Amino acid sequence: xxxxxxxxRLSPPQAGDRGPQALVVLILCAALLLMMIIASLTVGAxxxxxxQALFTWASGEQIGLREKVILFDxxxxxxxLGALVGASLAVSGAVMQGLFRNPLADPxxxxxSAGAGLGAILAIVLGGLLPAGIAAVAGMYTIxxxxxxxxxxxxxxxxxxxxxxxxxSVAVMLLAGIxxxxxxxxxxxxxxxxxxxxxxxxxxFWGLGSLxxxxxxxxLVAGPLMILALSTMPFLARGLDALTLGEATAWHLGIxxxxxxxxxxxxVACATxxxxxxxxxxxxxxxxxxHLLRLTIGPSxxxxxxxxxxxxxxxxxxxxxxxxxxxAPSELPIGIITATIGGPFFLFVLLRSRGVLDI
Amino acid sequence: xxxxxxxxxxxxKTAILHGVNFEGQAGHVTAIVGPNGxxxxxxxxxxxxxxxxxxxxxxxxxxxxxxxxxxxAARRAVLPQNAGLAFPFTVLEVVRLGLIAGLGSNxxxxxxxxxxxxxxxGYEGRLYHALSGxxxxxxxxxxxxxxxxxxxxxxxxxxxxxxxxxSALDIGxxxxxxxxxRSFANxxxxxxxxxxxxxxxxxxxxxxxxxxNGRRVVQGDAQHVLTDDHLSxxxxxxxxxxxxxxxxCHVPYILPQVANLR
Ligand SMILES: Nc1ncnc2c1ncn2[C@@H]1O[C@H](COP(=O)(O)OP(=O)(O)OP(=O)(O)O)[C@@H](O)[C@H]1O
Ligand SMILES: [Mg+2]
Numbered sequence: 001x002x003x004x005x006x007x008x009r010l011s012p013p014q015a016g017d018r019g020p021q022a023l024v025v026l027i028l029c030a031a032l033l034l035m036m037i038i039a040s041l042t043v044g045a046x047x048x049x050x051x052q053a054l055f056t057w058a059s060g061e062q063i064g065l066r067e068k069v070i071l072f073d074x075x076x077x078x079x080x081l082g083a084l085v086g087a088s089l090a091v092s093g094a095v096m097q098g099l100f101r102n103p104l105a106d107p108x109x110x111x112x113s114a115g116a117g118l119g120a121i122l123a124i125v126l127g128g129l130l131p132a133g134i135a136a137v138a139g140m141y142t143i144x145x146x147x148x149x150x151x152x153x154x155x156x157x158x159x160x161x162x163x164x165x166x167x168x169s170v171a172v173m174l175l176a177g178i179x180x181x182x183x184x185x186x187x188x189x190x191x192x193x194x195x196x197x198x199x200x201x202x203x204x205f206w207g208l209g210s211l212x213x214x215x216x217x218x219x220l221v222a223g224p225l226m227i228l229a230l231s232t233m234p235f236l237a238r239g240l241d242a243l244t245l246g247e248a249t250a251w252h253l254g255i256x257x258x259x260x261x262x263x264x265x266x267x268v269a270c271a272t273x274x275x276x277x278x279x280x281x282x283x284x285x286x287x288x289x290x291h292l293l294r295l296t297i298g299p300s301x302x303x304x305x306x307x308x309x310x311x312x313x314x315x316x317x318x319x320x321x322x323x324x325x326x327x328a329p330s331e332l333p334i335g336i337i338t339a340t341i342g343g344p345f346f347l348f349v350l351l352r353s354r355g356v357l358d359i
Numbered sequence: 360x361x362x363x364x365x366x367x368x369x370x371x372k373t374a375i376l377h378g379v380n381f382e383g384q385a386g387h388v389t390a391i392v393g394p395n396g397x398x399x400x401x402x403x404x405x406x407x408x409x410x411x412x413x414x415x416x417x418x419x420x421x422x423x424x425x426x427x428x429x430x431x432a433a434r435r436a437v438l439p440q441n442a443g444l445a446f447p448f449t450v451l452e453v454v455r456l457g458l459i460a461g462l463g464s465n466x467x468x469x470x471x472x473x474x475x476x477x478x479x480x481g482y483e484g485r486l487y488h489a490l491s492g493x494x495x496x497x498x499x500x501x502x503x504x505x506x507x508x509x510x511x512x513x514x515x516x517x518x519x520x521x522x523x524x525x526s527a528l529d530i531g532x533x534x535x536x537x538x539x540x541r542s543f544a545n546x547x548x549x550x551x552x553x554x555x556x557x558x559x560x561x562x563x564x565x566x567x568x569x570x571x572n573g574r575r576v577v578q579g580d581a582q583h584v585l586t587d588d589h590l591s592x593x594x595x596x597x598x599x600x601x602x603x604x605x606x607x608c609h610v611p612y613i614l615p616q617v618a619n620l621r
Binding site for chain 2 (some may be wrong): 016072101102103114238241242243244245246248249253255256257294298299300
């Protein structure tokens with residue numbers, strides 16, 4: 001018996017280490033993203049074979065002007081923007097869940113996107129009131145920066161309200177998020193009410209939540225903010241891992257917790273603010289992608305964050321393609337697609353974790 | 360040497376600790392005992408730099424408040440009384456969190472060796488949440504052990520702060536864990552442990568601090584602290600202390616005196 005016991009207890013040297021598994025998933029997701037990028041560049045309502053044009057161009061030969069325009073002036077910025085927005089949404093979801101130590105925290109659910117949205121609306125409606133000097137400096141960056149500030153303020157406020165002595169109350173977080181969302185919604189309503197016709201057009205266009213308006217300019221404006229946010233991942237990974245044991249223990253483990261939390265909040269605000277500014281509110285990416293990944297590779301942020309970025313980007317590009325194709329030649333707002341997939345998935349997660357999650 | 364002088368801690372508006380003095384030595388296991396709510400955890404948290412306090416706490420002649428988190432983490436590890444885990448890590452992943460600051464040894468075999476130490480060899484791939492209470496406690500202890508694996512580093516002692524390290528363990532694992540603490544101290548490290556089991560304390564601790572109502576009642580070696588009067592006074596129940604002679608020394612052991620037995 002004792003010999004048998006010993007045999008059972010001896011585990012293979014890699015037991016408990018999900019690193020190799022995560023590496024495989026990382027490579028798969030990178031490959032998926034590459035496929036989605038090629039598909040996103042070439043699939044759509046245009047008639048010509050863009051795939052062939054793309055390969056022709058890649059092999060260094062000339063392609064037609066029409067193909068060139070569609071590929072590089074329309075599809076390329078849209079694809080890049082879609083990938084960046086998807087990565088930002090997924091990563092800000094994962095970071096926020098790590099920060100709040102809860103798999104339900106998501107910028108869309110707890111009012112951060114609403115805060116960023118309010119920032120953007122403020123910039124559109126009241127941007128004209130800015131002192132000329134500031135307006136000139138901020139220029140086309142006004143809306144993304146305002147959205148970032150709105151997202152930052154609401155994340156900070158939410159964290160202050162929901163976290164006492166290093167413990168986050170999920171009930172308080174969700175309730176405060178609802179209150180915050182309602183409040184920002186009301187203020188946004190007032191702003192829309194006082195907006196003039198021109199501003200209303202801007203607002204409607206922005207509020208559609210679509211990647212359709214993607215241009216190189218938009219990419220130039222929002223891209224740096226999103227890349228900045230994504231670049232904090234390596235630093236945040238260790239801290240968020242430690243934080244799963246609680247704030248006090250994270251500090252005992254040598255993590256400068258206060259600085260780490262500030263960076264996490266700024267990351268969420270940057271990523272959410274920039275994506276809201278360019279694409280309106282796209283829900284559920286931040287909750288579906290990290291959750292799905294935790295089920296397959298475990299919760300270690302060293303892998304969770306970068307793979308979330310890859311999968312989030314691939315997921316949003318796929319959703320964008322569906323939104324372009326499903327009612328072609330017209331387009332569905334992409335938020336509808338992500339909500340159609342994300343809503344039921346979210347309910348499924350809730351059902352599965354009932355009794356496990358202590359809300 | 361860990362020297363805490365005149366420590367006062369207030370939580371909210373309530374004063375919890377009132378001018379507590381405490382000393383812990385490298386090479387010793389120093390136990391903190393006392394009834395529930397007497398301030399043991401609070402004192403430990405003050406000494407690990409987790410709670411604000413007035414007074415002075417010196418860890419090897421350095422003010423604890425002045426040591427930044429990463430440097431402190433390289434010198435001392437802390438086992439909290441209640442450790443939670445927000446996401447479903449495996450046992451191995453939890454233990455690896457002890458290496459997260461990358462300050463101690465970079466030896467990647469450490470987590471497995473630590474798990475073996477606490478009797479959890481073979482549990483590496485299990486989910487932490489699927490462990491029993493005692494197994495979770497030992498898993499957390501393994502995480503603490505990998506953080507300051509060497510009892511001394513660069514001629515300086517490492518420190519373990521353990522808040523009730525054996526509260527959920529059976530007698531076999533209690534002894535196993537206390538012997539780990541003992542050998543850490545014997546090799547030059549310092550161990551500060553909050554304890555409830557007075558007999559284990561008597562067997563393993565070089566020095567004992569007895570607390571009541573946020574105050575120090577007495578500190579000294581087992582024979583000095585564990586007396587009928589001290590214990591009956593602090594715990595509000597009648598106990599009798601006998602002494603068991605062993606090969607090395609006399610170990611006091613505590614017999615509760617109860618009116619209604621069986
Ligand atoms: N956050 C808090 N706010 C106010 N009072 C607190 C707080 N935490 C603890 N206390 C009080 O401080 C006192 C000391 O608590 P502490 O946790 O240090 O006790 P302890 O000696 O560790 O007890 P136990 O043996 O039960 O672990 C208790 O009376 C407790 O009620
Ligand atoms: Mg305690």
